[in-house]
Amino acid sequence: MRQLPETDRDAIRIAQDPHFSRWLEQITATGGCSHPVHLSGSTTTLDGTTGEIFHQYDTRNEPGERLLVRCRNRRATVCAPCSRLHAGDTFHLVRAGLLGGKNVPTTVRNRPRLFVTLTAPSFGLVHRTGERCRPRRARGTCEHGNPLGCGTEHTANDPLVGQPLCPDCYDYTGHVLWHAHASKLWDRFVIDVRRRLASSAGLVQSHFARHARLSFARVAEYQKRAAVHVHAVVRLDGPNGPDDESPAWGTAELIIDAVRASARRVLVRTPYSPAVGELDLRWGAQIDARPLRTNGDGPDDDAVAAYVAKYVTKSASETGAGTDYPLTTWTDIESAPVSEHVRALVRACWRLGGLPEYAPLNLRTWAHTLGYRGHILTKSRAYSTTYAALRAERAHHMGHADNPDTVTERHWRYVGSGHTPGASLIAVGIAEDLATAREIAREEISHGGRP
Numbered sequence: 187m188r189q190l191p192e193t194d195r196d197a198i199r200i201a202q203d204p205h206f207s208r209w210l211e212q213i214t215a216t217g218g219c220s221h222p223v224h225l226s227g228s229t230t231t232l233d234g235t236t237g238e239i240f241h242q243y244d245t246r247n248e249p250g251e252r253l254l255v256r257c258r259n260r261r262a263t264v265c266a267p268c269s270r271l272h273a274g275d276t277f278h279l280v281r282a283g284l285l286g287g288k289n290v291p292t293t294v295r296n297r298p299r300l301f302v303t304l305t306a307p308s309f310g311l312v313h314r315t316g317e318r319c320r321p322r323r324a325r326g327t328c329e330h331g332n333p334l335g336c337g338t339e340h341t342a343n344d345p346l347v348g349q350p351l352c353p354d355c356y357d358y359t360g361h362v363l364w365h366a367h368a369s370k371l372w373d374r375f376v377i378d379v380r381r382r383l384a385s386s387a388g389l390v391q392s393h394f395a396r397h398a399r400l401s402f403a404r405v406a407e408y409q410k411r412a413a414v415h416v417h418a419v420v421r422l423d424g425p426n427g428p429d430d431e432s433p434a435w436g437t438a439e440l441i442i443d444a445v446r447a448s449a450r451r452v453l454v455r456t457p458y459s460p461a462v463g464e465l466d467l468r469w470g471a472q473i474d475a476r477p478l479r480t481n482g483d484g485p486d487d488d489a490v491a492a493y494v495a496k497y498v499t500k501s502a503s504e505t506g507a508g509t510d511y512p513l514t515t516w517t518d519i520e521s522a523p524v525s526e527h528v529r530a531l532v533r534a535c536w537r538l539g540g541l542p543e544y545a546p547l548n549l550r551t552w553a554h555t556l557g558y559r560g561h562i563l564t565k566s567r568a569y570s571t572t573y574a575a576l577r578a579e580r581a582h583h584m585g586h587a588d589n590p591d592t593v594t595e596r597h598w599r600y601v602g603s604g605h606t607p608g609a610s611l612i613a614v615g616i617a618e619d620l621a622t623a624r625e626i627a628r629e630e631i632s633h634g635g636r637p
Contacts, residue, residue, distance in 0.1 A: 196608025205249035210616075212254045213609075217267040218617025222254040222605070227598035240592060252601055260562070262499045264510055267617045269499040275576045276498045276563060280403050280419060281491035283570035284478065288579075290428050290570055297431075298438040299478040300420045301490055302445055304375070305470035306364055306413035310356035313338075313346040314410075320351070330354040348410030349527045356527075358534040361413060362557040364467050366547040367454045368406070368414055369560035371467060376400065378448035379441070383422075386444065387435045398433050399423045401569035406562050407497045412528050414558050415470070417494060419478075419569075420445070427568030438477035445475040459543045498563050509554045519553070531556045 190198075200206060216222050228244040245253050262269040278288060284299060286292030311334065313319050319336035326334040332352035340347050350356040364371075384394040404418035422441060424430020449469045456465040479486045513519050519532050532553045539549030552559050605613055 193607040193611050196606050197611050200608050200612065203249065209249040213613050213616055216254055216256045217271065217620055218613045219256045219267050220265040220610070220613065221257045221259070221603055223257055223600065224252045224254060224602035225598050226252050226601045227596070230595045232593045232595070257603070260499055261510055273495040273499045275573055277491045277495040278576060279570050279573065280494045281488065283401065283403055283419060283421060284487040284491060288571035288575070293431070294421060294423070294428050298422045298436050298441055300438060300441055300445065300475050301478055302418045302420055303415065303474040304449055305415040305472040307468060307470040309361040309413070311351045312348055312411045313340055313351065315340050315342050315347055328352045328355050345525070348412065349525065353527065353530060358530050359462055359538065360465060362531060362534045362538060362549065363456050363465055365414060365557035366549060366559060367456065367467050368558060371452065371454045371469065372404065372416065374452045374454060375448050375469070376402065378452050379444045382444035382447055383440065386440055387433070396425055398436055399425055399427050399568055401427065401566045403494065403563065403565035403569050405494045405497045406558065406560060407500070412531055412556055417497065419490060419494065421569065423568065442475045442477070446473055449473045457543045459541060461541060511554060512551065513553050528556070
């Protein structure tokens with residue numbers, strides 16, 4: 187008799203367990219999380235005055251004496267259910283900064299607001315999509331004997347797109363060091379925009395904060411050439427942030443001019459290296475800054491929020507621009523499932539990371555992200571709500587929030603993570619069912635409640 191695969195045998199074993207229904211409730215509560223965290227412990231809720239116990243929970247009554255909670259990984263390639271939740275939080279965070287809500291006044295929708303895109307500079311010729319890749323240089327060759335042009339019409343899914351025409355000509359060192367300083371370059375860009383706005387308004391630069399506040403939320407995205415570029419929502423408020431009207435001189439056109447000028451001007455110099463020298467790192471030539479519709483309460487602003495949320499859940503591996511997990515040895519680099527272009531960037535991280543002058547950059551630690559050390563999404567303090575506030579609001583909605591008149595004692599410890607093969611199969615089915623239910627609900631809402 188043919189034996190069932192191990193995954194199926196394990197799923198049957200779990201389904202026959204007397205505690206299966208409670209285990210299923212836990213998996214459903216995590217949304218079908220692909221790699222849940224296992225916790226052991228207890229929570230006791232007491233009256234803050236009398237000490238009377240209102241509620242007590244202990245994992246000793248749970249299957250396996252443990253509670254499963256979400257891994258909260260934002261990457262869709264690692265955990266699709268948790269990434270969807272993270273994308274939803276990001277959507278509301280960005281949208282609140284555009285239209286108000288979540289303790290942000292709705293008057294922000296009338297402020298000057300921009301959608302800005304800043305790109306990395308060129309580090310060498312790469313294949314690209316279009317009618318013809320690089321026809322103007324098709325007849326020339328580089329010093330290494332490789333063609334400087336390409337007359338092929340590449341599709342968007344062509345694996346050559348983003349790959350260098352000549353790897354020997356490509357500036358892998360500059361690419362990696364630009365990534366390592368990209369967050370610092372952004373910080374200097376924002377400072378310079380504020381200074382330019384002050385000068386344009388006839389203000390002393392150091393007095394800008396007395397008259398206005400520039401707020402933003404930005405997301406980093408890997409392009410096909412494995413270089414990060416930045417999308418940002420920028421808003422101008424009065425000095426106290428969202429609660430203050432922006433100054434009369436603060437027009438969208440003025441901010442656009444400041445953004446373009448600052449993006450062309452700012453630079454970051456790398457530490458001097460005997461092997462590399464000192465590099466001046468700047469933004470790329472492609473800069474886009476466009477105003478968002480002043481009175482828009484719908485598709486434009488929602489589309490921007492959805493656009494940013496989509497990129498938050500993408501990992502470097504989805505664009506072929508890295509891996510989801512750290513690489514700890516040279517052997518890991520050689521065996522990583524990446525293109526040769528990305529492998530060359532990872533090798534550059536490893537090589538440069540061994541130089542003492544670049545030690546503060548932790549290039550080997552961040553080799554899997556090609557040297558980029560920043561968070562995928564960052565925002566200024568006054569732009570909008572926070573992830574913590576959104577999660578607290580969700581917990582309150584689900585009845586998990588603490589009562590201010592009570593005291594909650596918690597004792598928890600980590601005891602493991604992940605699923606067995608059979609549990610993983612069941613979790614995938616639950617995640618798919620929940621995703622289908624959400625899609626049906628969205629369709630009903632879009633049809634006015636009709637199926």
